[in-house]
Amino acid sequence: MTTTGVRPRSDALADRLPGAWGIGLERGVLELRQFFRQRDQVVFTFAFPVVFLFLFASIFRDDVRGAGINASQLYVPAMMAAGIMSTSFQSLGISIAIERDEKVLRRLRGTPMPPASYFLGKIWLVLVSGLLETAILLLVGTTFYDIDLPSSAGRWFAFAWIFVLGLTACALLGIAVSSLPKTGKSASSVVVLPFLVLQFISGVYIAIDTIPDWMLNIGALFPLKWMCQGLRGVFLPESAQVLEQAGDWEFGRIALVLTAWCVGGLLLCLLTFRWKNRREG
Numbered sequence: 001m002t003t004t005g006v007r008p009r010s011d012a013l014a015d016r017l018p019g020a021w022g023i024g025l026e027r028g029v030l031e032l033r034q035f036f037r038q039r040d041q042v043v044f045t046f047a048f049p050v051v052f053l054f055l056f057a058s059i060f061r062d063d064v065r066g067a068g069i070n071a072s073q074l075y076v077p078a079m080m081a082a083g084i085m086s087t088s089f090q091s092l093g094i095s096i097a098i099e100r101d102e103k104v105l106r107r108l109r110g111t112p113m114p115p116a117s118y119f120l121g122k123i124w125l126v127l128v129s130g131l132l133e134t135a136i137l138l139l140v141g142t143t144f145y146d147i148d149l150p151s152s153a154g155r156w157f158a159f160a161w162i163f164v165l166g167l168t169a170c171a172l173l174g175i176a177v178s179s180l181p182k183t184g185k186s187a188s189s190v191v192v193l194p195f196l197v198l199q200f201i202s203g204v205y206i207a208i209d210t211i212p213d214w215m216l217n218i219g220a221l222f223p224l225k226w227m228c229q230g231l232r233g234v235f236l237p238e239s240a241q242v243l244e245q246a247g248d249w250e251f252g253r254i255a256l257v258l259t260a261w262c263v264g265g266l267l268l269c270l271l272t273f274r275w276k277n278r279r280e281g
Contacts, residue, residue, distance in 0.1 A: 027121025049083040096122070
């Protein structure tokens with residue numbers, strides 16, 4: 001029994017405890033600190049797509065007939081899309097599998113921290129790293145490869161929703177695929193191989209108009225192809241859309257597919273995510 005007007009001590013204590021969002025923000029800060037402390041990982045993460053952009057854009061520099069662009073300009077938005085997927089799908093798929101294998105997830109699950117806070121911390125990590133990766137590639141593209149920044153608010157808005165939906169879909173897929181590796185040591189092999197294949201059939205390394213239709217149709221089942229196409233629509237002139245499979249940027253279809261993958265990725269996470277390894281039961 002409590003005195004009138006005086007709140008129970010347990011209620012007052014609950015009010016002082018941070019909620020899932022607050023703890024998620026703190027987890028995000030911790031994830032970022034751990035990431036940036038590993039300098040070799042930071043250099044590799046941000047340099048990898050830049051190096052590949054330089055290689056492919058230097059090898060393929062001829063003008064693309066009828067498109068009003070040169071071949072090197074095609075690689076800038078494609079590498080931006082691949083960079084977004086790398087910092088979300090690949091990063092989470094490998095890191096979560098390692099944390100599960102090292103029993104970090106099991107220990108976190110045994111604390112009072114809401115499970116949502118763990119995932120919010122990961123989302124903050126991929127959001128910041130994805131933004132940095134995109135900014136670096138955009139700087140390289142505008143400085144060395146004649147990529148023009150969007151001149152209208154509509155194009156900037158398209159860039160924003162493609163980035164957000166693409167990052168979200170790929171992050172959710174990364175969380176879901178992290179349950180496939182049996183051990184942390186096998187995570188890289190399990191995650192990197194499908195990502196590498198997707199890059200080839202989604203128009204990252206090979207010009208979209210030279211990829212066989214059956215490969216493009218397979219690539220169209222996944223987010224990366226649509227992210228590449230959307231970013232080409234943002235940063236390349238209208239004349240370049242003749243290279244697309246449908247001869248159009250298809251922004252409406254891109255939004256529909258990426259949104260569907262956000263929903264589907266969330267369902268996959270709910271169905272497949274585990275806090276323990278399979279051998280732990």
